[in-house]
Amino acid sequence: MATSPDPDKTAAPGMAARAAALRLLDAVLRRGLPLEGALDKAARGLDRSEDRALAHAIAAAVLRHLGDLDAAIDGATKQRLPDDAKARFVLRIALAQTLLLNTPPHAAIATALPLVDGGPRKLVHGVFGSLTRAGVTLPDPPNLPADVAERWAEAWGDEVVAAAQRSSAALAPLDLSLRAVSRTAEWAERLGAVSLAPGHLRLPAGTRITELDGFEEGAFWAQDIAAALPARLLGSGEGKTVLDLCAAPGGKTMQLVAAGWSVTAIELAESRIKRLKANLARTKLVATIRLGDALTYAPAEPFDAVLLDAPCSATGIFRRHPDVLHRVRPRAIVEMAERQRAMLARAAGAVKPGGTLVYAVCSLEPEEGERTIQAFLAAQSGFRIEPPTDVELPTGIAAAPEGWVRILPGILEAEGGADGFFIARLRRN
Incomplete structure (x- = not known):
């Protein structure tokens, strides 16, 4: 797909934000970049925060309803547009504004057509007009990508898929x-x-x-309620040490310091360490920060506890980051699980005898949660699962029979939901 027009050269009001939304969707869907990570570059040149927010809102709306938008477009074209065709991208943007963001149709199409930039403007105008005149609507709640729905139905059942659809519809x-x-x-x-x-x-x-x-x-x-649980399961840390691996952006680090732990936080990327330091400075909390890789870091002394919130597919945070469901492929899940197992084995070596190891991922994939812990316990006879008590968990969240915590779509739904998470607390013998 060709790049979108330079927003400085577009005359229609609001065009700059739409051009940024097009660049943002191209970054996510064609190049596989994270939505938030691509935002700064895609929105470069936007002077107003409102325009930046609008570009993000349009892209996020498209991603939440991508399959349903494409089904509507395909139903109005004689020949299917390629997935990466600019006309398809522009139609997605125009329809998302009209059907999801309450933009009047004339404004949506007026700001969309210049984005086609020498392409089939008549086709885009005709398809958009045909659909809006026919009163097209989108399913509510939106459908998940077919491969994701199939994978989650096999792992968790149809009720969880339905709950995920409902949660994806709401901010x-x-x-x-x-x-x-x-x-x-x-x-x-x-x-x-x-x-x-x-x-x-x-x-x-x-x-x-x-x-x-x-x-x-x-x-x-x-910090989402689910993301707060791994550190909560370590309890009070007065007089004790904890190693926080893959610590940025610092939510769990700050929890641990606030709970009295002496925290050593490890992070691989200097840019993420900068964010971690900024968060600690704002909250006036103090931790020891080290640049290092969780796969190779070797502390001089073992710790009373180790918290590994491992890098993962992040499919559990699709409510806030709808791009993950379109970027993450089965092969990537397998590769992440292999890396997580290596990290977990390494983290185990930093735990004192009698100490605690907490493993967590914001993933809804069993390969990264249940199966990783099962493989670890099969290989490490010196650790056992220590189930959380009811007092340690919020009302509505309970430990699984195996002793770990699995948070799925539908849990706490009446209260606004929670991110998908897997958490296991392990005790070293």
Whole structure:
């Protein structure tokens, strides 16, 4: 697909944001880049934060409803457009604005046609007009990509697939972890939030964290309720040491420091360490930070606990990052699982006798969760699963019979849902 027009050379109001949305979708769908990671480059040249937000909103809406948008487009064309055809991309953008973002059809098509940039403008105009005149609608909730739905149905059943469809249709709420757990009730009242657990607050989707009272003073940070559980399972750390592997952006590091642990945080990328340091500085929390690879890091002394929140497919965070369902392929899941097993074996060597090892992934793939832990326990006779107690988990989340925690779509649905996660707490003999 050719690049979109230079936004500086487009005259129609709003064209710059639409051109950025096109570049963003091209980065995700054709080049396999993460949505958030591609945003800065795609939105380069946009002077207003509103335009940047609009470009992101359009791209995210397309990704949440991609299969259904394509089905509508294919139903209105005599010959199927190639997946990477610019006309298909532009039609997706125009239809998503009209059907999902309440943009009037005339405005959607006026800002879409210049994006075709020498291509089949008449085709795009005709297909869009035909669909809007016919009153086209999209399924509610949207369908998942067919390969994802099939994979999750086999692993978890049709009810979980249906729940995933429902959760993909709605924007996720803003979850906060508090620096001072003892002030949960105070901050809940102050911010008008609800709490699902001590030290946790939940606010409506669309809430801007940087505009909240308490943000500048570092009273909290954004962290989904599911993502907060791995560190919670380590409890209080007064007088004890913990190794936090793959630590950035720092949510779990900050939890551990706030709980009294002496934290050594390891991160592979210098850019991610910069973000970790910024988050620690804002919250006025202190940890030892090391540049290193979880596959090779060798501490001089073992730790009382090790937390490995391993790099993974991240399919569990599709509510906030709809791109993952279109970028992650089965082969990548297998490769990630192999790397996770190597990381877990390495992490085990850093745990003191009698110490704790917590393994977590924000993935809905059994290969990265259940099967990784089963393989580890089969190879490591010196570790056993230590199931969490009911007190350690929020109401609505329970340990599996095997002793680990598996959070699936549908869990906490009435409260706004949670990211997909797998967490296992292990005790070294």
